[in-house]
Every structure is written in C-alpha cells, then in structure tokens.
Amino acid sequence: SVIIKISNLSKLYNDRSILKNIDLTIETGEFLCIIGPSGGGKSTLLNLIGGFIKSDGGSVSFQGETVNKPNRECIMVFQEFDQLFPWKTVQENIEFPLKNDPHHYSKTEIAALTGTYIDMVKLHEFKDFYPHQLSGGMKQRTAIARALVTTPKVLLMDEPFGSLDILTKTELQDTMLEIWKKTQTTIVFVTHDVREALHLADQIIILGDGTVQQRIENKTKDSEE
Ligand code: ADP
Numbered sequence: 275s276v277i278i279k280i281s282n283l284s285k286l287y288n289d290r291s292i293l294k295n296i297d298l299t300i301e302t303g304e305f306l307c308i309i310g311p312s313g314g315g316k317s318t319l320l321n322l323i324g325g326f327i328k329s330d331g332g333s334v335s336f337q338g339e340t341v342n343k344p345n346r347e348c349i350m351v352f353q354e355f356d357q358l359f360p361w362k363t364v365q366e367n368i369e370f371p372l373k374n375d376p377h378h379y380s381k382t383e384i385a386a387l388t389g390t391y392i393d394m395v396k397l398h399e400f401k402d403f404y405p406h407q408l409s410g411g412m413k414q415r416t417a418i419a420r421a422l423v424t425t426p427k428v429l430l431m432d433e434p435f436g437s438l439d440i441l442t443k444t445e446l447q448d449t450m451l452e453i454w455k456k457t458q459t460t461i462v463f464v465t466h467d468v469r470e471a472l473h474l475a476d477q478i479i480i481l482g483d484g485t486v487q488q489r490i491e492n493k494t495k496d497s498e499e
C-alpha cells in the first residue's frame with residue numbers, strides 16, 4: 275500500500291525553482307534511494323516529506339493525511355556527526371526520544387526498546403560511552419538507533435554515511451539492510467553515491483533539474499543475496 279504520496283510538489287528559493295511539480299508515490303516497506311547531483315534538491319525533497327519546511331505548491335500526504343508539520347512517524351537522520359547530545363551517553367541518547375514521547379512509555383518499555391535498538395546497531399559494548407569517545411560510524415549507529423527507537427513508520431536519511439571512510443560505510447550499509455529487513459521500516463535515503471544506491475535500494479529515483487528524471491527498479495540488489 276502507498277504510505278507517502280507526493281503530488282505536483284514545488285519549491286522555490288529566492289524565486290529559483292528548486293523542485294518542479296514532483297509526483298512520487300512511496301510504498302509501505304520500500305527502501306527508496308534518491309540520487310542526483312549536488313544542489314539538485316534532494317535534501318529539500320526530504321525536508322518536505324518530513325514536514326520540516328513548507329512547499330510552494332502541491333502536496334505531500336502521509337497515510338492519506340496532508341503533511342504540514344513534523345510527524346513522529348517520520349524521523350530524519352542527518353549526515354553530520356554532531357546530531358547527538360554530547361553530554362549524554364549512547365544509551366541516554368537512544369532513550370531520550372522515548373522519555374519525551376507523548377505516548378508515555380513505561381520504564382520497562384523504555385529499557386526493553388532501548389536495549390533492542392542498541393543491539394540492533396551493535397553498540398552494546400559502547401552503551402556507556404559519550405559521543406566524543408566514539409568513531410564517526412558509531413555516532414551514526416547511535417543516531418540511527420535513536421531515530422528508530424520510537425518505531426516510526428518512515429526513516430528519512432540525508433547522506434547519512436557521506437562522511438565515513440569506505441570500510442565503515444560498507445559496514446553501516448549492511449547493518450542498515452539488516453535493520454530494514456527486521457523492522458520493515460519504509461526508508462527514503464538520499465545519496466549521491468550510485469554504488470550505495472545500487473547496494474541498498476529497491477527503487478531508485480534520479481532527481482535532477484528539480485524533476486524526477488527517472489525511476490528505476492533495482493534488480494541488482496536481489497541478485498547480490
Ligand atoms: P541536494 O540535497 O540535492 O544537494 P538541496 O536540496 O540541498 O540539494 O539544495 C537545492 C538547492 O536549493 C541548492 O541550490 C541550495 O543552495 C538551495 N537551497 C537549499 N536550502 C536553501 C535555503 N534554506 N535557502 C536558500 N536556498 C536553499
């Protein structure tokens with residue numbers, strides 16, 4: 275079923291057209307990669323899907339409802355390593371969204387969910403470390419667990435592995451695929467790395483000149499497994 279529907283979506287910055295009448299549907303459980311040149315509007319599109327910025331026309335709907343503000347079912351992970359609270363440990367960073375969620379999780383639920391996601395990103399041995407004691411890859415693992423711990427339906431990822439060395443990047447990609455298979459979260463993943471998109475995605479969108487230039491079903495992914 276369709277989880278996100280983008281219709282005729284447009285965005286201007288300083289009278290310059292960044293996105294032009296974008297139409298796109300995203301299916302529940304899909305791993306979608308958006309690729310395209312730098313400055314092509316990928317981050318802008320992700321920010322519109324998340325409800326972080328306003329469009330200049332058209333709409334985004336999430337499970338049939340118009341998106342016009344951030345939604346707890348649709349969480350973003352950024353490229354930067356400084357998105358963690360520096361004064362909190364890995365575990366405290368990951369449990370933070372649960373403690374501040376309108377859903378009011380019990381202490382038992384918080385402990386169980388935090389433990390599950392610390393294990394899923396393979397940080398059990400590092401749960402009492404502070405961000406400055408972690409490598410870039412471990413910081414991104416923490417950010418991913420913190421994004422997923424409230425079990426959102428959609429994970430938006432803006433070049434999350436863009437600053438990592440190639441080996442760390444490959445490890446994180448494999449962890450991401452494992453998590454996606456386990457949780458069946460819908461993932462919208464922005465990258466300018468074509469190889470990364472081919473490794474991860476079911477569907478690849480090429481965004482250029484403010485339009486969806488091509489949508490590709492990625493058959494190479496299945497043949498890898
Ligand atoms: P990409 O993610 O593909 O690199 P972006 O969506 O970040 O592209 O940016 C697309 C274009 O929009 C770029 O030219 C960028 O400079 C411009 N842009 C993005 N955000 C803003 C903003 N807040 N104000 C003005 N221009 C912006």
Ligand code: ADP
Nearest residue numbers: 287312313314315316317318321353432433436
């Ligand atoms: P990316 O290349 O990962 O898309 P950018 O470096 O283009 O990221 O943008 C980083 C942030 O700066 C984004 O939040 C974007 O909205 C903002 N931004 C980008 N270009 C401009 C601009 N020309 N004016 C104001 N803000 C901008």
